[in-house]
Amino acid sequence: MFSVTVRDQMMIAHSFHGEVFGHAQRLHGATYVVDATFRRVALDADDLVVDIGRAGEELHSVLAELTYRNLDEEAAFAGTNTTTEALARVVADRLADRVHAGALGETARELEGLVVTLHESHIAWASYERPL
Amino acid sequence: MFSVTVRDQMMIAHSFHGEVFGHAQRLHGATYVVDATFRRVALDADDLVVDIGRAGEELHSVLAELTYRNLDEEAAFAGTNTTTEALARVVADRLADRVHAGALGETARELEGLVVTLHESHIAWASYERPL
Amino acid sequence: MFSVTVRDQMMIAHSFHGEVFGHAQRLHGATYVVDATFRRVALDADDLVVDIGRAGEELHSVLAELTYRNLDEEAAFAGTNTTTEALARVVADRLADRVHAGALGETARELEGLVVTLHESHIAWASYERPL
Amino acid sequence: MFSVTVRDQMMIAHSFHGEVFGHAQRLHGATYVVDATFRRVALDADDLVVDIGRAGEELHSVLAELTYRNLDEEAAFAGTNTTTEALARVVADRLADRVHAGALGETARELEGLVVTLHESHIAWASYERPL
Amino acid sequence: MFSVTVRDQMMIAHSFHGEVFGHAQRLHGATYVVDATFRRVALDADDLVVDIGRAGEELHSVLAELTYRNLDEEAAFAGTNTTTEALARVVADRLADRVHAGALGETARELEGLVVTLHESHIAWASYERPL
Amino acid sequence: MFSVTVRDQMMIAHSFHGEVFGHAQRLHGATYVVDATFRRVALDADDLVVDIGRAGEELHSVLAELTYRNLDEEAAFAGTNTTTEALARVVADRLADRVHAGALGETARELEGLVVTLHESHIAWASYERPL
Numbered sequence: 036m037f038s039v040t041v042r043d044q045m046m047i048a049h050s051f052h053g054e055v056f057g058h059a060q061r062l063h064g065a066t067y068v069v070d071a072t073f074r075r076v077a078l079d080a081d082d083l084v085v086d087i088g089r090a091g092e093e094l095h096s097v098l099a100e101l102t103y104r105n106l107d108e109e110a111a112f113a114g115t116n117t118t119t120e121a122l123a124r125v126v127a128d129r130l131a132d133r134v135h136a137g138a139l140g141e142t143a144r145e146l147e148g149l150v151v152t153l154h155e156s157h158i159a160w161a162s163y164e165r166p167l
Numbered sequence: 168m169f170s171v172t173v174r175d176q177m178m179i180a181h182s183f184h185g186e187v188f189g190h191a192q193r194l195h196g197a198t199y200v201v202d203a204t205f206r207r208v209a210l211d212a213d214d215l216v217v218d219i220g221r222a223g224e225e226l227h228s229v230l231a232e233l234t235y236r237n238l239d240e241e242a243a244f245a246g247t248n249t250t251t252e253a254l255a256r257v258v259a260d261r262l263a264d265r266v267h268a269g270a271l272g273e274t275a276r277e278l279e280g281l282v283v284t285l286h287e288s289h290i291a292w293a294s295y296e297r298p299l
Numbered sequence: 300m301f302s303v304t305v306r307d308q309m310m311i312a313h314s315f316h317g318e319v320f321g322h323a324q325r326l327h328g329a330t331y332v333v334d335a336t337f338r339r340v341a342l343d344a345d346d347l348v349v350d351i352g353r354a355g356e357e358l359h360s361v362l363a364e365l366t367y368r369n370l371d372e373e374a375a376f377a378g379t380n381t382t383t384e385a386l387a388r389v390v391a392d393r394l395a396d397r398v399h400a401g402a403l404g405e406t407a408r409e410l411e412g413l414v415v416t417l418h419e420s421h422i423a424w425a426s427y428e429r430p431l
Numbered sequence: 432m433f434s435v436t437v438r439d440q441m442m443i444a445h446s447f448h449g450e451v452f453g454h455a456q457r458l459h460g461a462t463y464v465v466d467a468t469f470r471r472v473a474l475d476a477d478d479l480v481v482d483i484g485r486a487g488e489e490l491h492s493v494l495a496e497l498t499y500r501n502l503d504e505e506a507a508f509a510g511t512n513t514t515t516e517a518l519a520r521v522v523a524d525r526l527a528d529r530v531h532a533g534a535l536g537e538t539a540r541e542l543e544g545l546v547v548t549l550h551e552s553h554i555a556w557a558s559y560e561r562p563l
Numbered sequence: 564m565f566s567v568t569v570r571d572q573m574m575i576a577h578s579f580h581g582e583v584f585g586h587a588q589r590l591h592g593a594t595y596v597v598d599a600t601f602r603r604v605a606l607d608a609d610d611l612v613v614d615i616g617r618a619g620e621e622l623h624s625v626l627a628e629l630t631y632r633n634l635d636e637e638a639a640f641a642g643t644n645t646t647t648e649a650l651a652r653v654v655a656d657r658l659a660d661r662v663h664a665g666a667l668g669e670t671a672r673e674l675e676g677l678v679v680t681l682h683e684s685h686i687a688w689a690s691y692e693r694p695l
Numbered sequence: 696m697f698s699v700t701v702r703d704q705m706m707i708a709h710s711f712h713g714e715v716f717g718h719a720q721r722l723h724g725a726t727y728v729v730d731a732t733f734r735r736v737a738l739d740a741d742d743l744v745v746d747i748g749r750a751g752e753e754l755h756s757v758l759a760e761l762t763y764r765n766l767d768e769e770a771a772f773a774g775t776n777t778t779t780e781a782l783a784r785v786v787a788d789r790l791a792d793r794v795h796a797g798a799l800g801e802t803a804r805e806l807e808g809l810v811v812t813l814h815e816s817h818i819a820w821a822s823y824e825r826p827l
Contacts, residue, residue, distance in 0.1 A: 036561075037516045042554040044420045048312035048328040048369070053213045057220065058367040064312040064328005068421045081449045082512035087555060088453065103322040105312070116214035120169045156308045157332050157817060158174040159219060165168075176816045180708035180724035180765070185477045189484065190763040196708040196724005200817045235718040237708070248478035252433045288704045289685060289728045290438040291483060297432075300825075301780045306818040317609045321616065345713045346776035351819060352717065380610035384565045421553060422570040423615060429564075440684045444576035444592040444633070454631040460576040460592005464685045499586040501576070552572045553596045581741045585748065644742035648697045686702040687747060693696075 036147070039084040040072040041091045045102035049117045056116075062107070065155050067122065069098060071130055072150040079142040089139050097129045119153045123163035127151040131167055168279070171216040172204040173223045177234035181249045188248075194239070197287050199254065201230060203262055204282040211274040221271050229261045251285045255295035259283035263299055300411070303348040304336040305355045309366035313381045320380075326371070329419050331386065333362060335394055336414040343406040353403050361393045383417050387427035391415040395431055432543070435480040436468040437487045441498035445513045452512075458503070461551050463518065465494060467526055468546040475538040485535050493525045515549045519559035523547040527563055564675070567612040568600040569619045573630035577645045584644075590635070593683050595650065597626060599658055600678040607670040617667050625657045647681050651691035655679040662695055696807070699744040700732040701751045705762035709777045716776075722767070725815050727782065729758060731790055732810040739802040749799050757789045779813045783823035787811040791827055 048064040071094045073085045106117045115121060127149050134143050146167045154160040180196040203226045205217045238249045247253060259281050266275050278299045286292040312328040335358045337349045370381045379385060391413050398407050410431045418424040444460040467490045469481045497505075502513045511517060523545050530539050542563045550556040576592040599622045601613045634645045643649060655677050662671050674695045682688040708724040731754045733745045766777045775781060787809050794803050806827045814820040 036559070037520070038558045038560075039516055040556050040558075042421065044422070046323075046327045046329050046420070048326050051213075055213050055215070055218050055220075059310075061367045062312050062369040063310045063367040064330075065310050066328075066330040066420045078514075078516060081447075081451050082514045082517045083451070084516050084557065086451050088451075091554075103325050103327040105326040118210075118214045120171055120210060120216050121214045124169070155310075156330050157306065158223075158308070159172065161169070161171045161216065163169050174817065176818070178719075178723045178725050178816075180722050183477075187477050187479070187482050187484075191706075193763050194708050194765040195706045195763040196726075197706050198724075198726040198816050235721045235723040237722045250474075250478045252435055252474060252480050253478045256433070287706075288726045289702065290487075290704070292436050293480065294434045294436075295432070296434075300823070301784070302822045302824075303780055304820050304822075315609075319609050319611070319614050319616075342778075342780060345711075345715050346778045346781045347715070348780050348821065350715050352715075355818075382606075382610045384567055384606060384612050385610045388565070422619075423568065425565070425567045425612065427565050438685065440686070442587075442591045442593050442684075444590050455574075457631045458576050458633040459574045459631040460594075461574050462592075462594040462684050499589045499591040501590040552574075552594045553570065554572070579741075583741050583743070583746050583748075646738075646742045648699055648738060648744050649742045652697070686751075688700050689744065690698045690700075691696070692698075 036074055036076060037078060037084045038072050038074045039087060039090065040070050041087060041094055042068060042070050043091065043094050043098055044068050045098040047101060047104055047106050049106040051116045051118070053116065067119070067153040067155055069094065069126060070152040071126070073146050074148045074150070075146050079145070085143050085146065086140055093130060093133045093138050097126055097133070100129070119155050119159070119161040120163065123151045123153045123161050126153070127163045127165055131165065134167055168206055168208060169210060169216050170204050170206045171219060171222065172202050173219060173226055174200060174202050175223070175226050175230055176200050177230040179233055179236055179238050181238040183248045183250070185248065199251070200286040201226065201258060202284040203258070204284075205278050206280045206282070207278045211277070217275050217278065218272055225262060225265045225270050229258055229265070232261070251287050251291070251293040252295065255283045255285045255293050258285070259295045259297055263297065266299055300338055300340060301342060301348050302336050302338045303351060303354065304334050305351060305358055306332060306334050307355065307358050307362055308332050309362040311365055311368055311370050313370040315380045315382070317380065331383070332418040333358065333390060334416040335390070336416075337410050338412045338414070339410045343409070349407050349410065350404055357394060357397045357402050361390055361397070364393075383419050383423070383425040384427065387415045387417045387425050390417070391427045391429055395429065398431055432470055432472060433474060433480050434468050434470045435483060435486065436466050437483060437490055438464060438466050439487070439490050439494055440464050441494040443497055443500055443502050445502040447512045447514070449512065463515070464550040465490065465522060466548040466550075467522070469542050470544045470546070471542045475541070481539050481542065482536055489526060489529045489534050493522055493529070496525070515551050515555070515557040516559065519547045519549045519557050522549070523559045523561055527561065530563055564602055564604060565606060565612050566600050566602045567615060567618065568598050569615060569622055570596060570598050571619065571622050571626055572596050573626040575629055575632055575634050577634040579644045579646070581644065595647070596682040597622065597654060598680040599654070600680070601674050602676045602678070603674045607673070613671050613674065614668055621658060621661045621666050625654055625661070628657070647683050647687070647689040648691065651679045651681045651689050654681070655691045655693055659693065659695055696734055696736060697738060697744050698732050698734045699747060699750065700730050701747060701754055702728060702730050703751065703754050703758055704728050705758040707761055707764055707766050709766040711776045711778070713776065727779070728814040729754065729786060730812040730814070731786070732812075733806050734808045734810070735806050739805070745803050745806065746800055753790060753793045753798050757786055757793070760789070779815050779819070779821040780823065783811045783813045783821050786813070787823045787825055791825065794827055
């Protein structure tokens with residue numbers, strides 16, 4: 036199995052609901068350094084997993100919909116906690132939609148799966164892994 | 168599949184038995200930067216894999232039983248080599264015991280698995296992965 | 300010249316004022332991985348620059364006054380932009396006050412200087428350096 | 432499942448064929464920081480996944496066949512693009528040959544699998560994973 | 564003293580002249596992860612060392628003149644070895660020219676100095692520091 | 696001012712004397728990831744700060760005198776605490792002796808200074824800087 040990973044980042048504000056979150060129930064923020072990993076069994080005709088330029092652009096475009104925002108005010112997240120693990124799934128699902136829509140090219144339709152990891156600091160990170 | 172990882176560290180002294188270890192048969196030591204990864208299929212009602220605060224506390228507590236010690240003198244390790252890979256299992260098994268005992272909360276009982284990685288330097292690390 | 304550095308983090312929300320900030324004029328947030336470096340010419344009687352335990356506690360305590368907050372609502376920052384470089388100075392100055400007040404111990408009064416670095420992502424960071 | 436990883440590097444020149452590569456069709460180069468991960472279900476009699484010294488030596492030896500070279504002139508790569516993902520497979524396959532030939536010792540024959548990751552910068556890396 | 568650092572990368576091919584370089588006399592390549600640090604005594608009216616967006620763009624633009632090239636064929640480097648330390652100076656001097664030409668804005672003319680660091684792998688890097 | 700840095704590591708056991716050290720008064724150990732930085736005003740005739748191969752070998756050789764040892768039993772450290780900052784000076788002074796003895800080559804005699812940094816974990820490190 037082959038994989039290729041690209042890294043980018045986003046900076047958001049949000050707050051959490053529920054006693055378990057302690058001080059994080061207050062409005063605060065985070066930088067997420069975001070890794071998107073694309074997996075496939077065999078390389079394409081160019082010896083690639085995916086066109087890394089397009090992969091980076093699509094990841095950047097997905098993150099552009101989230102960065103420099105207060106997620107508490109985004110309709111898409113109403114009624115949920117935008118925890119690191121939940122946001123990893125949001126990014127992965129939106130990237131998967133773009134793969135399925137052909138935004139990463141025809142051969143990217145042969146990708147097997149996707150992993151998105153959000154690093155919230157030097158001591159904590161979360162991932163979501165899904166098939167494509 | 169979701170995962171959340173927390174990072175901590177421990178500093179121990181030990182020596183190894185067996186020709187394969189060369190100079191490491193002498194008493195020496197290591198800092199292990201320790202990553203504990205918790206995995207589950209679906210998030211809990213708070214949109215969490217695990218309460219990251221409790222996860223960090225339990226990892227710290229497991230490491231506190233090992234750090235600032237000469238492992239050659241610990242009864243638990245008599246007759247074994249406390250290699251990085253063997254210690255990864257010790258940490259993972261002790262964390263698993265705490266999950267099963269409820270120390271990470273009720274919803275943590277739904278965790279699927281655990282990975283513990285011990286980084287012994289910038290050029291070497293070891294992991295142990297187990298179901299829960 | 301000797302130095303010792305300890306690392307911690309904080310997660311804040313804020314917004315910026317001024318066209319130069321573009322999208323960052325919107326409420327957003329950041330994780331700052333924070334390094335505090337203490338410098339002195341000669342080691343103390345224990346062969347230390349500073350008691351690293353106390354240094355870490357005082358850094359943590361300074362960051363606790365900032366983390367999980369919306370800095371736009373903090374009186375201390377009224378009329379200023381809480382840029383990474385400006386926050387580096389805030390953390391450094393508050394640490395310096397604690398050194399002068401004796402919170403890091405008597406021998407810490409012999410420290411020559413302090414550097415605080417705030418990493419806002421994997422591709423950007425800022426520092427403030429001052430004498431003590 | 433246990434694993435042990437060792438890290439080394441290589442510095443090569445190459446160019447790519449195909450419009451998808453844009454400016455990378457020109458002769459350029461890369462440093463690859465290379466991680467080789469060895470996996471097995473149970474530890475050997477010395478409590479090891481693999482003799483980490485020999486693992487590092489064999490990885491270094493595999494990389495020595497590639498480093499400080501223009502891969503465009505290597506017969507082994509004629510007609511292929513030496514992308515990061517393709518090179519990850521080359522390194523993994525050559526390491527696997529050495530494991531099978533006994534270069535990592537008799538107990539290394541019980542290894543289950545191998546992962547090789549090539550980091551080409553702070554924002555991009557690729558992996559190849561195979562059984563042994 | 565304040566500083567702000569931005570990070571980018573370039574991938575080049577080159578060879579060295581002189582026995583001291585051993586195998587590196589052969590055509591090979593490198594990824595350089597490049598950090599550019601801007602220093603000034605006091606912040607500007609926006610509480611900034613430099614507009615980080617423009618700083619990143621100018622660094623990217625300087626690196627675009629070098630990346631995906633065989634430096635052996637660049638007239639600018641005829642008769643010199645494009646060692647990591649020499650390239651750090653090239654990048655720093657070209658950035659300094661842009662600062663002086665006003666490309667980073669009027670207030671950037673108050674910058675005191677510049678440091679450029681090129682990381683050539685996980686175990687080696689070089690810097691060049693100059694006034695502005 | 697130019698600089699070049701090389702990285703290596705050592706793994707030692709030791710204990711500390713003095714109440715300030717708490718649990719670290721017990722025998723324990725550490726991995727130190729060690730960075731040695733060489734500084735000079737102008738490059739040599741080969742466009743180098745220092746022959747990086749020789750620099751790495753001399754650093755490795757200095758660390759070989761310390762690694763895989765219990766520093767409590769080394770005569771050189773009798774009556775002192777082998778803190779991270781104190782060990783940074785030991786490594787720097789021993790490297791400086793080698794530079795003065797010509798081990799890094801004739802042109803290395805023109806080096807201006809040396810910095811040695813010992814990283815003891817992901818959250819703590821210490822440096823010692825000296826002229827040559």
